[in-house]
Amino acid sequence: MLALDRVSKTYPNGVEALARFSAEIRVGEIIAIIGGSGCGKSTLLRAIAGLDRASSGTVTLDHEAISSPHAKIGIIFQEPRLLPWLSVADNIGFGLADLPAISRREKVARALERVGLTEKAQAWPRELSGGQAQRVAIARALVPQPEVLLLDEPFSALDAFTRRDLQDHLLDLWADTRPTLILVTHDVDEAVVLADRVLVMRPRPGRLFDQIEINLGRPRDRNSPLFENFKRSVLTSLDRSLDRNVPDRDATQGPGHAMWW
Amino acid sequence: MISDAPVLQRSSEPAESAAAPSRLSRYARPVLGLLLPLTLALGWELVVWLGWSNGRLVPPPSRIFTTITDLTHSGELVRHIAATLWRVGLGFAFGVIAGTLLGAISGYWSLARRLLDPTVQALRAIPSLAWVPLFILWLGIFETSKIALIAVGVFFPVYLGVMGAILSVDRKIVEVGRVFRLSGFGMIRRILLPAVLPAYVVSLRVGLGLGWMFVVAAELIGASEGLGYLLLDGQQLGKPAQILAAIVTFAILGKLTDWLIEIAAAPFLRWQDAFGQAKGA
Ligand SMILES: Nc1ncnc2c1ncn2[C@@H]1O[C@H](COP(=O)(O)OP(=O)(O)O)[C@@H](O)[C@H]1O
Ligand SMILES: [Mg+2]
Numbered sequence: 016m017l018a019l020d021r022v023s024k025t026y027p028n029g030v031e032a033l034a035r036f037s038a039e040i041r042v043g044e045i046i047a048i049i050g051g052s053g054c055g056k057s058t059l060l061r062a063i064a065g066l067d068r069a070s071s072g073t074v075t076l077d078h079e080a081i082s083s084p085h086a087k088i089g090i091i092f093q094e095p096r097l098l099p100w101l102s103v104a105d106n107i108g109f110g111l112a113d114l115p116a117i118s119r120r121e122k123v124a125r126a127l128e129r130v131g132l133t134e135k136a137q138a139w140p141r142e143l144s145g146g147q148a149q150r151v152a153i154a155r156a157l158v159p160q161p162e163v164l165l166l167d168e169p170f171s172a173l174d175a176f177t178r179r180d181l182q183d184h185l186l187d188l189w190a191d192t193r194p195t196l197i198l199v200t201h202d203v204d205e206a207v208v209l210a211d212r213v214l215v216m217r218p219r220p221g222r223l224f225d226q227i228e229i230n231l232g233r234p235r236d237r238n239s240p241l242f243e244n245f246k247r248s249v250l251t252s253l254d255r256s257l258d259r260n261v262p263d264r265d266a267t268q269g270p271g272h273a274m275w276w
Numbered sequence: 277m278i279s280d281a282p283v284l285q286r287s288s289e290p291a292e293s294a295a296a297p298s299r300l301s302r303y304a305r306p307v308l309g310l311l312l313p314l315t316l317a318l319g320w321e322l323v324v325w326l327g328w329s330n331g332r333l334v335p336p337p338s339r340i341f342t343t344i345t346d347l348t349h350s351g352e353l354v355r356h357i358a359a360t361l362w363r364v365g366l367g368f369a370f371g372v373i374a375g376t377l378l379g380a381i382s383g384y385w386s387l388a389r390r391l392l393d394p395t396v397q398a399l400r401a402i403p404s405l406a407w408v409p410l411f412i413l414w415l416g417i418f419e420t421s422k423i424a425l426i427a428v429g430v431f432f433p434v435y436l437g438v439m440g441a442i443l444s445v446d447r448k449i450v451e452v453g454r455v456f457r458l459s460g461f462g463m464i465r466r467i468l469l470p471a472v473l474p475a476y477v478v479s480l481r482v483g484l485g486l487g488w489m490f491v492v493a494a495e496l497i498g499a500s501e502g503l504g505y506l507l508l509d510g511q512q513l514g515k516p517a518q519i520l521a522a523i524v525t526f527a528i529l530g531k532l533t534d535w536l537i538e539i540a541a542a543p544f545l546r547w548q549d550a551f552g553q554a555k556g557a
Contacts, residue, residue, distance in 0.1 A: 055333065084457050096452050098452065110456045138545075139547045
């Protein structure tokens with residue numbers, strides 16, 4: 016279990032990016048974090064990844080405090096961040112350097128097949144489309160079998176069609192080993208398609224505003240009325256998070272709010 | 277001085293019209309480039325052959341060629357080439373070693389950069405040939421001062437290239453290394469070195485170019501052998517064909533050694549846009 020206990024981050028320039036963020040995330044749960052730009056989503060994710068230390072508060076994975084990058088935690092960024100001097104296959108195997116070459120090659124081959132890029136194994140990253148590159152990044156992060164996978168707006172640079180394709184693909188890959196997923200997004204549709212639970216944040220300082228359980232089976236039909244309902248709840252909550260007159264933790268969702276939309 | 281850096285970073289040529297003319301231009305371009313010098317050379321050859329000029333000050337290509345073959349047969353040319361190559365080689369090696377080490381230190385540790393870089397930049401502002409009298413006083417007029425001068429010429433572009441390359445390594449890529457928990461050594465080997473390599477190769481080529489420039493200066497100042505000596509000797513004895521023969525040899529050697537660096541680096545830079553394709557102009 017991943018536990019965030021009053022995680023706060025104040026940058027050296029005095030910006031209070033994150034204030035007392037607490038949450039408990041179950042193994043295998045898919046969390047979407049949504050909120051306006053600058054409300055501390057990336058800051059939170061980087062603290063969980065151990066890339067930046069929190070100013071106060073703790074992140075613990077199975078009771079182990081996280082303060083630097085951890086073998087069980089993977090992260091995917093908005094950009095694929097592939098190493099341009101390595102082939103697609105070598106990029107995917109980047110995190111497996113400790114493994115003997117044979118089992119590494121085996122795992123890479125399986126991952127390539129899983130993301131449908133087998134014929135691109137020897138291509139250079141610059142020869143890939145944006146969607147293909149991000150699939151390689153996903154494969155690279157998943158191949159060491161992390162228990163927690165963090166994704167910071169992973170699909171936001173892609174066109175709508177590719178984005179949908181990758182959302183479905185991500186769920187498919189997730190089903191293989193069911194890691195915990197924490198996905199930052201600003202796309203309500205994406206949050207509702209993927210998440211078991213949507214956390215809504217509000218800015219200045221960045222903090223948790225609301226949680227919405229998405230009690231929908233999978234695969235989810237983007238056009239069902241139930242799906243629309245959940246989307247509306249998230250949108251309403253998001254809208255209220257931006258309204259300064261709404262106090263924190265006043266987030267009882269009623270049909271009344273939905274009327275706004 | 278550094279302006280004539282080989283342009284390696286060019287991101288793929290501007291798409292060369294369509295499919296049909298691209299074949300023509302691939303072969304036509306170098307040929308077109310050769311047209312002017314070849315025409316001039318042949319023209320001059322003809323002018324001298326017809327007796328319209330005696331070609332004493334500007335010898336025709338055939339006479340330059342004869343000079344080169346004569347020098348080759350007498351073993352003179354090989355001796356001069358060996359002397360010059362030796363100087364360039366040593367000066368280049370020292371310059372590259374010093375430039376790489378100091379450049380890496382300055383790029384990697386910001387404290388070292390703050391200590392070191394202002395001094396290096398100040399020294400760089402001095403035209404390198406201004407060192408010549410001092411080097412001769414300190415190191416004598418023989419090999420050491422020549423090699424030192426060449427090394428100084430090579431040092432600056434390599435230092436700047438290495439430092440700049442390290443400083444401009446994409447932090448986002450470095451973060452990938454952190455996510456995969458690379459050690460300091462692993463980070464250098466698997467992230468920094470490959471990231472820095474293209475700029476490093478460019479700086480080596482610029483450095484080598486300067487090395488060739490400075491060997492001429494060093495040998496003109498005083499030498500009993502070397503291609504630069506051949507130049508000076510040709511001037512003093514009024515043998516323009518010998519001067520031109522030396523110049524042609526310089527050009528060939530310069531191009532050849534530059535090409536060696538390119539060939540040696542090519543396997544490591546295949547991932548780059550500019551290599552493999554778009555290598556025309
Ligand atoms: N390295 C940094 N130094 C100073 N301020 C930062 C830094 N990174 C982010 N911030 C500030 O912290 C706040 C939250 O940023 P971020 O976590 O990137 O938000 P989000 O990802 O939700 O858009 C913003 O106000 C941003 O300007
Ligand atoms: Mg962000």
